[in-house]
Amino acid sequence: MxxxxxxxxxxxxxxxxxxxxxxxxxxxxxxxxxxxxxxxxxxxxxxxxxxxxxxxxxxxxxxxxxxxxxxxxxxxxxxxxxxxxxxxxxxxxxxxxxxxxxxxxxxxxxxxxxxxxxxxxxxxxxxxxxxxxxxxxxxxxxFSSDAADRIRSHLVKPPETVTEYNMQFPQGQLDPDGVETYIAKYNAAHPDSPKTLSALLLDQALDEDTKAIQQGSAQTAAEIARYLTEMSLSLRFLTExxxxxxxxxxxxxxxxxxxxxxxxxx
CATH class of the missing domain: 3.90.226 (2-enoyl-CoA Hydratase; Chain A, domain 1)
Structure with a gap:
């Protein structure tokens, strides 16, 4: 048929x-x-x-x-x-x-x-x-990355406390005392452009999200490349x-x- x-x-x-x-x-x-x-x-x-x-x-x-x-x-x-x-x-x-x-x-x-x-x-x-x-x-x-969605969510609602940040990023824990010391020293050196806790936590969150995108994209590309090889497809399918x-x-x-x-x- x-x-x-x-x-x-x-x-x-x-x-x-x-x-x-x-x-x-x-x-x-x-x-x-x-x-x-x-x-x-x-x-x-x-x-x-x-x-x-x-x-x-x-x-x-x-x-x-x-x-x-x-x-x-x-x-x-x-x-x-x-x-x-x-x-x-x-x-x-x-x-x-x-x-x-x-x-x-x-x-x-x-x-x-x-x-x-x-x-x-x-x-x-x-x-x-x-x-x-x-x-x-x-x-x-x-291919897309879920980490990009996390970046968007953090731009809309960044972590507001060190505790909240540490819950979202357990792999990159921050010490509350160390954060306070860093902000105090930074603001003393930059009185015209002081940094708030929320700004610092947003910067840290975006750094972690960027690392996740880079690592995730590399892992996904490698996984797709292995699969294309298994199926006898051209690797150009991944790059074009x-x-x-x-x-x-x-x-x-x-x-x-x-x-x-x-x-x-x-």
Whole structure:
């Protein structure tokens, strides 16, 4: 059965449950993107493809979804293909989903009209045979860091006391007496621009957040590089998209999909 024929069957069955097990749910009608975006965890739908099944994995990728994905694959046997339609989510879960797919030697596909963005990229890469159909979107951006969110939160509400600071940054404890001594000496030397306790604590918090971004980004880059090597993808996939913001992912062209070995068949 061709992918286009299976997709027609998927859309016809979208309004009806695909199976008796609670793990599988009906597909959004017509695979409407606004509906796909709504769930806060990945959803799984099952469609017959001859004497096998297509497992459609759609929605946000959240914590714990890789284990649910493993269960869905177990219950969906025998599998013809896994189709993906997702805006992304948890990088760690996406990487683990890809490793599960590779261990089982499953084919992955993003059918025409569907989307695979951000963390979904890495789940898709686990397929031994990988299709992105013409008219599908495979969207990429630079990986993001949770530490950036902490910087924003500290700018809005910096720690107000040394105790509060030490609770937020247990790895960089400050001595209250030492802080008071430092402020007194600083203000004596800079009477025209004295430093307050809150200003000092904000500076310290931003320093710690910056270190966390640097360390976290290096660790994430190394983890992605290892994964790309495991999946026989070009490491250029990690370096080519550094200027693409999280808020505006870019769809790869057909040529880029081939050049980076994202797809390995037409």
């Amino acid at each position: 061709s992918a286009r024929t299976i997709l027609a069957a998927v859309l016809l069955l979208a309004a009806a449950p695909a199976g008796a097990d609670d793990l599988f749910v009906p597909l959004p009608k017509g695979m409407d993107w606004d509906e796909v975006m709504k769930p806060d965890a990945m959803q799984f739908s099952l469609v017959a493809a001859g004497n096998r099944h297509v497992l459609v994995a759609w929605g946000q990728i959240a914590g714990g979804d890789s284990e649910r994905f493993r269960m869905a694959l177990d219950q969906a046997r025998p599998i013809a293909e896994v189709w993906l339609d997702s805006p992304g989510g948890s990088l760690e879960e996406g990487l683990e989903m890809g490793r599960i797919l590779r261990a089982r030697k499953v084919t992955t596909r993003v059918p025409r009209g569907l989307h695979c963005i951000s963390a979904c990229n890495f789940a898709f890469m686990g397929g031994t045979v990988r299709y992105v159909e013409v008219g599908a979107e495979f969207g990429v951006h630079m 998209f550094a200027d693409i913001p999280n808020s505006a992912p870019r769809a790869l062209s057909r040529q880029e999909l081939r050049d980076f070995n994202v797809v390995n068949t037409d």
